[in-house]
Amino acid sequence: MPAPELPPPQSTLPEAAARFGAHVLAEAAARACDIKTVTGGPPRAPSVPAPYAVSVPAPVPDLERILRGPSGLGTAGLRLISREQLPTPPEPSAATADGRPIPGLYYHQVAEPDPVRVEEVSRRIKSWALDEVSLYPEDWEEQFDGFSVGRYMVGCHPDAPTIDHLMIATRLMVAENAVDDCYCEDHGGSPVGLGERLLLAHTALDPVYTTEEYRAPWSKSLHADAPRRAYRSAMGYFDQAASPSQSDRYRHDMARLHLGYLAEASWAQEDRVPEVWEYLAMRQFNNFRPCPTITDTVGGYELPADLHAQTAVQKVIALAGNATTIVNDLYSYTKELDAPGRHLNLPVVIAEREGLSDRDAYLKSVEVHNDLMHDFESNAAALAADCPIPTVQRFLRGVAAWVDGNHHWHQTNTYRYSLPDFW
CATH class of the missing domain: 1.10.600.10 (Farnesyl Diphosphate Synthase)
Known part of the structure; x- marks a missing residue:
């Protein structure tokens, strides 16, 4: 109507x-309130019903840009x-000075991520990777630690209210990288057959609704390899914290990502270097978009x-x-x-x-x-x-x-x- x-x-x-x-x-404005957290807390309604009287935290200085x-x-x-x-911008720490920025690159200096949060997120994500989803064998441990995903996610989400909220993004980041590494890149990835692998992995994010006879083998397939186990678990945690529209938004952006993977794979199979504009078009899909889109x-x-x-x-x-x-x-x-x-x-x-x-x-x-x-x-x-x-x-x-x-x-x-x- x-x-x-x-x-x-x-x-x-x-x-x-x-x-x-x-x-x-x-x-x-009526819906712009805090959603339930991963700990199951109820949504917090705006304190007053006026259209622009939504309560939000005071801006953090390094977010004012x-x-x-x-x-x-x-x-x-x-x-x-x-x-x-x-x-006044925060003074860089000694750790911020490590690593040379690219000369001429336009960027904004930020403060070093909170080390207490970094340590706790790093501890939790390694426990999740090893104990919950069996993500990687022992000889990959150094690479997992070197990725510094806890430091990455704490630095990218300075307004996250709790460690639990940071873990939402951290699990998804690790799962996305497992798919990229194991299906596309360094750890056994190949363009051959990539479409099938990505489709089956995507069903760990976007469940299949089928007949009773065929639901069981599909459900079993979600445990078949590390990328699917990681996707399934990370999405489960995300769904607990997100609204239905936020979950659907994320699934849409992950479909975009997988489409970009397939375009790059086709060039690899053809042994073709795309035109620059074609490459940039692919990069609008095969990119980090799923990460900033879940910042809320x-x-x-x-x-x-x-x-x-x-x-x-x-x-x-x-x-x-x-x-x-x-x-x-x-x-x-x-x-x-x-x-x-x-x-x-x-x-x-x-x-x-x-x-x-x-x-x-x-x-x-x-x-x-x-x-x-x-x-x-x-x-x-x-x-x-x-x-x-x-x-x-x-x-x-x-x-x-x-x-x-x-x-x-x-x-x-x-x-x-x-x-x-x-x-």
Whole structure:
């Protein structure tokens, strides 16, 4: 049944925000409360019913960047707060100084992740990997520890209210990497037959509804290998903490990821280097998008589905995923060159398709990343100005924190990454 027609809203909001509709804003505010946590706590309702009176935590200083907007000539109008109001950035710790940032790369310095949280998340995730899902054999332990996933996730989710919330993201990150390593990459991965393996693994996230006769063998298959065991367990924990719309959103983004895996696999089977634009199209799917898109679940609240689905929100999330994934291409460049076979990354594709030297292709890739970052920040700042809803503002801060934390982890993880000698 169609919604009743409303009179034109009398609002001081910018026109773009008003276009969301008074009924959407009111409904969003009513649902913009903390969702139940993994410990089973009930949702916390807003303290007052007014459309914009949603209770959210005070912004953390290193999350303020997205509300400032981009810097540089002609961008002052995109900032929501003046430079005089900006907090002083935190001083880097000694650990932050470890690992050389890529010269010329546009990024934001962040504080070192809380070491107490890092230690506890690292302890819990290793226990989960070994005791709950039997994720890896003994000789992979050094690689698991070297990945430093606890430090990664604590740095990317500074507004997570509890360790339990951080574990939601950490299990999913480890499970996603198990699928990538075991099906696609380092530990027995192959493009041959990848579609079948990904489809069966995806059913651990998106359950199969079939007849009684065939349900049992499908259910048994979820324990067949480490990636499926990890997906099944991690998704189970996520479903306990998330709303149905958040779970469905995550499944959708994982389907995007798997589609990107398949595109890359087809190029490997054809022994073909794609055009640069084709590679970047693939990277919009085979990227980190599932991680920042769950920042509200990890933060203990929900960006309602009708707001999350807005084109402007989707564009910001996509740009964040694209920029963070090129960060991975740049920091993992030498690691991939040292691995057997040919690994596609943006510098390799640009060098091949545009006839540039390895150095010039790498430096051009830095420029591509910087352009994506500026687009992300400009679009996020414009959205923040156009849609001053507390959950939207908090979600944008969370995505920006994920972008910054992702770079910090890549820069400082010297166990995995080292830079080429191009400077």
